[in-house]
Amino acid sequence: MKAACWYGTEDVRVETVSDPAILNPRDAIVKVTRAAICGSDLHLYGGYIPGMKHGDILGHEFMGEVVEVGKSNGLRVGDRVVVPFAISCGNCYYCQQGLWPACDNSNPNAWIVEKMYGYSAGGLFGYSHLFGGYAGGQAQYVRVPFSDVGPLKVPDSLTDEQALFLSDILPTGYMAAENCNIKNGDVIAVWGCGPVGQFAIKSAFMLGAERVIALDRFPSRLRLAQQQGAQPLNYEEVDALDMLRELTGGRGPDACIDAVGMEAHGTDLVAMYDHAKQTLHLETDRPMALRQAIQACRKGGTVSIPGVYTGFIDKFPIGAAFGKGLTFKMGQTLVHKYMRPLLERIERGEIDPSFVISHRLTLEEAPQAYRMFQQKRDECMKVVLDPWTAPVYNTAVA
Amino acid sequence: METFIRNSGAVNVGPIERMVSVAAGGVLLARGLRHRSTMGAVLAFAGADLLYRGTTGRSYLYQLLGVSSVPRKNERTPLIYRQGIRVDHAITINKPAAELYQFWRQFENLPTFMDHVLAVRITDATHSHWIARGPGGSRIEWDAEITADVPNQMIGWRSLPGSEVATAGSVYFRPAPGGRGTEVKVEMQYLPPGGILTALFAKLFGEEPEQQIREDLRHFKQMMETGEIPTTEGQPVGPSMVESSRGWQVREREAREARTRMPGTEEAA
Numbered sequence: 119m120k121a122a123c124w125y126g127t128e129d130v131r132v133e134t135v136s137d138p139a140i141l142n143p144r145d146a147i148v149k150v151t152r153a154a155i156c157g158s159d160l161h162l163y164g165g166y167i168p169g170m171k172h173g174d175i176l177g178h179e180f181m182g183e184v185v186e187v188g189k190s191n192g193l194r195v196g197d198r199v200v201v202p203f204a205i206s207c208g209n210c211y212y213c214q215q216g217l218w219p220a221c222d223n224s225n226p227n228a229w230i231v232e233k234m235y236g237y238s239a240g241g242l243f244g245y246s247h248l249f250g251g252y253a254g255g256q257a258q259y260v261r262v263p264f265s266d267v268g269p270l271k272v273p274d275s276l277t278d279e280q281a282l283f284l285s286d287i288l289p290t291g292y293m294a295a296e297n298c299n300i301k302n303g304d305v306i307a308v309w310g311c312g313p314v315g316q317f318a319i320k321s322a323f324m325l326g327a328e329r330v331i332a333l334d335r336f337p338s339r340l341r342l343a344q345q346q347g348a349q350p351l352n353y354e355e356v357d358a359l360d361m362l363r364e365l366t367g368g369r370g371p372d373a374c375i376d377a378v379g380m381e382a383h384g385t386d387l388v389a390m391y392d393h394a395k396q397t398l399h400l401e402t403d404r405p406m407a408l409r410q411a412i413q414a415c416r417k418g419g420t421v422s423i424p425g426v427y428t429g430f431i432d433k434f435p436i437g438a439a440f441g442k443g444l445t446f447k448m449g450q451t452l453v454h455k456y457m458r459p460l461l462e463r464i465e466r467g468e469i470d471p472s473f474v475i476s477h478r479l480t481l482e483e484a485p486q487a488y489r490m491f492q493q494k495r496d497e498c499m500k501v502v503l504d505p506w507t508a509p510v511y512n513t514a515v516a
Numbered sequence: 517m518e519t520f521i522r523n524s525g526a527v528n529v530g531p532i533e534r535m536v537s538v539a540a541g542g543v544l545l546a547r548g549l550r551h552r553s554t555m556g557a558v559l560a561f562a563g564a565d566l567l568y569r570g571t572t573g574r575s576y577l578y579q580l581l582g583v584s585s586v587p588r589k590n591e592r593t594p595l596i597y598r599q600g601i602r603v604d605h606a607i608t609i610n611k612p613a614a615e616l617y618q619f620w621r622q623f624e625n626l627p628t629f630m631d632h633v634l635a636v637r638i639t640d641a642t643h644s645h646w647i648a649r650g651p652g653g654s655r656i657e658w659d660a661e662i663t664a665d666v667p668n669q670m671i672g673w674r675s676l677p678g679s680e681v682a683t684a685g686s687v688y689f690r691p692a693p694g695g696r697g698t699e700v701k702v703e704m705q706y707l708p709p710g711g712i713l714t715a716l717f718a719k720l721f722g723e724e725p726e727q728q729i730r731e732d733l734r735h736f737k738q739m740m741e742t743g744e745i746p747t748t749e750g751q752p753v754g755p756s757m758v759e760s761s762r763g764w765q766v767r768e769r770e771a772r773e774a775r776t777r778m779p780g781t782e783e784a785a
């Protein structure tokens with residue numbers, strides 16, 4: 119089969135590899151009908167996540183049709199499913215508490231992470247050997263472990279494009295908003311107007327936010343945020359902290375969402391310092407958006423962090439956080455928890471997640487798609503890949 | 517390895533070394549994982565150990581070697597010098613104690629989760645014969661007897677005098693508070709008579725006996741909780757860097773040519 123493989127920093131190649139096989143009784147093989155590239159994949163592409171090996175198959179946002187099942191399995195051949203990015207056993211304490219990505223049993227390399235973090239999280243599709251080294255879904259076929267637990271059957275009434283984002287970014291944006299514990303009259307600020315930020319904005323309104331302020335520097339992304347009802351704020355044109363204070367009558371937003379993560383962009387001195395330290399491996403993550411969110415948040419407010427961080431950060435304003443008594447919520451999304459209720463919202467027409475798609479390409483075009491998405495060229499917001507059609511080279515996305 | 521090493525980690529890494537460890541550890545780990553080889557595994561282990569020592573101030577390697585870089589006056593390292601290697605490890609399993617005890621008590625089940633144990637044969641009510649994988653494809657065999665057996669609570673065993681291998685161990689099953697399953701604790705001791713067998717033992721259980729036992733216990737938990745042990749062995753992977761690169765260049769060229777042939781399109785890059 120064909121698969122998008124990682125070969126180093128900014129080096130993704132489409133290779134012919136062997137088809138996946140059932141390795142454990144609870145496995146299923148899914149024929150991928152659509153896969154997406156996530157902002158999290160960009161952290162791998164940029165070489166910021168340790169534990170990648172040459173040839174690793176990428177991709178954790180995918181859906182498709184079940185073509186083979188192991189001995190003990192709840193799925194049937196022919197089922198059309200969307201698959202959560204986290205691999206969860208459903209039997210351990212954490213799975214049973216609903217903390218699916220914290221699964222005790224799905225990461226074959228847990229011992230490595232235990233040394234780094236104290237305790238290991240579960241496995242993820244296509245997200246480095248620290249998270250299990252599982253082959254991902256930017257491929258024609260993918261093996262889905264514990265397939266009796268994660269995959270959700272998709273009703274015929276929904277298209278692939280409507281259901282695909284249940285695998286990750288729609289639940290991620292939703293959980294980011296839900297973590298803000300939104301009350302009547304609340305103003306929410308969202309850093310980052312990528313797909314996660316867009317869904318966080320949309321979800322904040324669904325959960326009753328009075329206003330949402332959206333920060334980014336790309337006009338096309340700010341425009342889409344505005345179409346969702348948010349107030350756009352280009353942090354390159356105005357002082358973000360001043361502006362946020364002004365827009366909230368001096369109080370600050372009730373909750374701040376960091377939908378940017380470890381590769382935040384910034385132009386001031388501190389940002390240069392972070393960039394230098396990250397390059398020298400003295401700091402793994404660049405937390406510009408996070409620092410600003412903590413600074414901006416009102417007293418007693420919530421900082422919700424869907425953006426991914428992996429290692430250490432510098433100059434964390436713990437004093438401000440402590441002084442204001444902030445609440446922090448973060449972590450891998452509990453996709454399993456949100457998939458079904460969000461599927462119902464899509465069915466009821468409350469949200470059509472396909473609005474974030476900017477590019478429909480073939481799997482063969484994955485290398486160009488990664489480059490374009492990383493550089494946010496051609497107003498790229500979200501790329502969806504079709505693993506089964508041949509590329510038509512008139513889209514000129516390279 | 518003539519020392520008795522109790523792997524309860526006290527701080528044995530000094531502050532400056534800790535800072536350096538974090539930085540170097542990340543790089544090593546990333547490099548090590550990138551190579552599918554023994555060297556890669558060694559690098560990855562060293563990297564992980566460096567990260568661990570940087571963030572916690574403890575080093576497994578140092579413990580194993582009985583080394584400490586913490587200044588003497590702060591010495592808190594409980595390195596006890598005695599004979600053999602001792603490993604203690606505990607894990608919580610989301611199953612009742614009775615079920616876990618029963619599975620373990622049937623020693624024939626142990627090879628399903630103990631990586632180096634190939635087979636266990638029960639010879640009578642208290643005796644069993646063990647076959648394990650030794651270094652370089654060799655096989656090691658020994659006879660063991662049960663020294664303690666409290667149903668649903670604990671099992672103790674030791675190898676018979678005169679065995680090729682001298683080992684003793686016990687496993688305890690204790691209900692976790694709040695009905696959160698069972699705390700399983702293993703204590704294992706290897707008492708090599710010295711010389712060649714000592715070295716053999718170190719190899720048998722990997723350079724890190726604690727690591728081996730930790731993984732065995734994790735696999736026990738995985739078997740009992742989920743019915744399988746997670747793996748990626750046998751999954752597809754892209755060709756090596758060397759094999760892949762030629763194909764990549766050819767395809768890039770073809771794609772470029774195809775694009776330039778199309779009227780009204782241009783390279784955006």
Ligand SMILES: NC(=O)c1ccc[n+]([C@@H]2O[C@H](COP(=O)([O-])OP(=O)(O)OC[C@H]3O[C@@H](n4cnc5c(N)ncnc54)[C@H](O)[C@@H]3O)[C@@H](O)[C@H]2O)c1
Nearest residue numbers: 157158290310312313314378379382383424425426450451
């Ligand atoms: N928690 C989870 O389980 C989970 C799931 C999916 C994605 N994520 C993470 O969410 C984050 C966003 O994902 P995405 O797909 O939307 O990525 P994306 O790259 O498309 O979007 C990131 C956006 O942040 C903006 N940005 C950069 N620096 C900024 C700054 N200083 N202030 C404000 N905006 C800034 C960028 O311009 C960009 O528009 C990533 O870190 C991703 O890894 C987390």
Ligand SMILES: [Zn+2]
Nearest residue numbers: 156157158286
């Ligand atoms: Zn994702």
Ligand SMILES: [Zn+2]
Nearest residue numbers: 207210213221
């Ligand atoms: Zn689990």
